[in-house]
Amino acid sequence: MTMVPAPVHEDLFEAVLGDEVDTVVRLLRSGAPxxxxxxxxxxxxxxxxxxxxxxxxxxxxxxxxxxxxxxxETGGDLPLCGAACNGHTEAVRALxxxxxxxxxxxxxxxxxxxxxxxxxxxxxxxxxLEYGADPSLPGPDGALPLVAAARxxxxxxxxxxxxxxxxxxxxxxxxARSWMGRDVERVVREALAEAYGAGRVPDGGAAxxxxxxxxxxxxxxxxxxxxxxxxxxxLEVEVLRDxxxxxxxxxxxxxxxxxxxxxxxxxxxxxxEELAERALRCGDPALDDWTEAAEALARxxxxxxxxxxxxxxxxxxxVRQTFGAEVLARxxxxxxxxxxxxxxxxxxxxxxxxxxxxxxxxxxxxxxLGVQGDPAxxxxxxxxxxxxxxxxxxxxxVAVTGLVPAGHREGVTSLITLARDGDxxxxxxxxxxxxxxxxxxxxxxxALADRLDDPDPVTAAEAAxxxxxxxxxxxxPALDALLVAEDPEGPAYRIAREALEHVHDERxxxxxxxxLPRR
Numbered sequence: 150m151t152m153v154p155a156p157v158h159e160d161l162f163e164a165v166l167g168d169e170v171d172t173v174v175r176l177l178r179s180g181a182p183x184x185x186x187x188x189x190x191x192x193x194x195x196x197x198x199x200x201x202x203x204x205x206x207x208x209x210x211x212x213x214x215x216x217x218x219x220x221x222e223t224g225g226d227l228p229l230c231g232a233a234c235n236g237h238t239e240a241v242r243a244l245x246x247x248x249x250x251x252x253x254x255x256x257x258x259x260x261x262x263x264x265x266x267x268x269x270x271x272x273x274x275x276x277x278l279e280y281g282a283d284p285s286l287p288g289p290d291g292a293l294p295l296v297a298a299a300r301x302x303x304x305x306x307x308x309x310x311x312x313x314x315x316x317x318x319x320x321x322x323x324x325a326r327s328w329m330g331r332d333v334e335r336v337v338r339e340a341l342a343e344a345y346g347a348g349r350v351p352d353g354g355a356a357x358x359x360x361x362x363x364x365x366x367x368x369x370x371x372x373x374x375x376x377x378x379x380x381x382x383x384l385e386v387e388v389l390r391d392x393x394x395x396x397x398x399x400x401x402x403x404x405x406x407x408x409x410x411x412x413x414x415x416x417x418x419x420x421x422e423e424l425a426e427r428a429l430r431c432g433d434p435a436l437d438d439w440t441e442a443a444e445a446l447a448r449x450x451x452x453x454x455x456x457x458x459x460x461x462x463x464x465x466x467x468v469r470q471t472f473g474a475e476v477l478a479r480x481x482x483x484x485x486x487x488x489x490x491x492x493x494x495x496x497x498x499x500x501x502x503x504x505x506x507x508x509x510x511x512x513x514x515x516x517x518l519g520v521q522g523d524p525a526x527x528x529x530x531x532x533x534x535x536x537x538x539x540x541x542x543x544x545x546x547v548a549v550t551g552l553v554p555a556g557h558r559e560g561v562t563s564l565i566t567l568a569r570d571g572d573x574x575x576x577x578x579x580x581x582x583x584x585x586x587x588x589x590x591x592x593x594x595x596a597l598a599d600r601l602d603d604p605d606p607v608t609a610a611e612a613a614x615x616x617x618x619x620x621x622x623x624x625x626p627a628l629d630a631l632l633v634a635e636d637p638e639g640p641a642y643r644i645a646r647e648a649l650e651h652v653h654d655e656r657x658x659x660x661x662x663x664x665l666p667r668r
Contacts, residue, residue, distance in 0.1 A: 158185040158193070165193055168202045173209075183212035186220075195220035198228035198244065201237030206244065216249035225256025233261035233277065236270035241277065251282035258289030266297045269401050271305035271379055274298075284315035293317035299325040302333075302401035304410065304437040305379050311414050318415050325407040329427075334373060337386045337398050345369060345388055345396055369395075380437035381406070405430065406437035409445050421446055421457035428472050434509055443472065447479030455480055455490050462497050467507040474501060474510065478517035491521055502529040508538035515541065519548025527552060527560055534563045539572035546578035555587040565596040568612075573605035580608045584615025594621055601627045606634075606641035614648035624648070625657060632664040642666065 161181045164172035177183060185193045194214040197205040206228075210216060220226040229249045232240035241261065245251060252260050262282040265273040278284060284294050298306040299321040307321070370389040375382050381403035388396040405427040412419060424442040431438035446454045458480065461473025477498060481491040498517050505511045511533050518526040527549060534545045546567050553560035564586065567579035580600050583593060593615075600612035601623065610631050616624035628645050635642040652658040 183214040192220040199231035203239035229261045234264040238272045245280040263288035295321040304403035304406040322411040328404040406441040409441040471510045474513035482520040512544045543575045550582040577607040580611035610641040610644035617648045617651040
């Protein structure tokens, strides 16, 4: 008997590749199988998953596609692994929601978690763990997920794995420490040279391939990119031939933050100065290497840490002073405030506020003063309301939120001025501070009304909230417009909805609550 080959539904595959949801629906309704395969044995579900077309993944699953069926000539490729390997979190979620086994291994031993960890996709890792992926299963190289994440340099993934009790802390710490002292770019280049070049070339040296050889890759050019993401810096090195990318590698660089996280999880307590040096090597208060060190010190809440932070604030180096102020901000906020650090830190911070000029330092000091919750610090904070750095001006607005008493002319005037700032983030923060301030002067009301038509919807929503709190009738049409126009998943819509609790007229409130967003 002659075997008739199964039909290849090219139109379905084309629609899936093009993310044409309506076409996929039509083809499925007309009889195209949800488990169609191409001439190489690739399944249509795998094609949708590996390309991150989550809506089509859901359609195919609803039409009967098996989430655990292998794809390819040997059936060794899994839809869940294909989605996880490329960081398609919503496709991963869709597969897990219908019963895909999170720990199913592909042909070469990879699980979805092993892929997501090694590729650095923190959101995907989080979803896999939420659906029961085992954080103790090693990958095909034998490395536990925590060790692989430490090698990768992804602090967010390490943080997530630790929250799920992942084992291997000591090995992961040794791995992270070994990377912390390396020149990561050089390591990546050498790995590429070994794979694609004619051997290593010293930095700045020449190779027979000409100018391209100075990168250690004879006959090739390389491009290096540093991308700030996920609380750290991802280093990408791409190999080009005749201007066309032919290979590349990437490496995250949050190893100092990972060392700090793992030390805490293991109960280790390095000296404060050692943690400070990690932050100072990073030099960027926005990155995990800095913030994890500051948070770890603040959690100690002891005199040794406080004294070290005060000493750093008195240092002549603005970066070290910034770190000291950030540690003091954390030590004097929340539960640590009960230790009495606030009163002891206040003179240090006020003096630093008078002297500071560097933008990062001023932001740190302003924040540290703001968390004291004491209106007496307002002059020290408001002196920086005209700082040239918009991040500082925004920090001022955030710091004085809830501190400006009714009738405090300087505070209200500063907030009104900041609410007219050229930077949208400054205006939004100032509008919020003005909205929740107890001052109900005509000047405050008019300043809020002036922002109802602000091009930044968050600023407009904060202004509407401020007027609603003051029972000003101008809030109602503004809230109506925001609830119609704004994205229901966005911050402006959320603020407008929250503002409805201040609309006391029941009929008006009920009408606004029933407004349907245009989206």
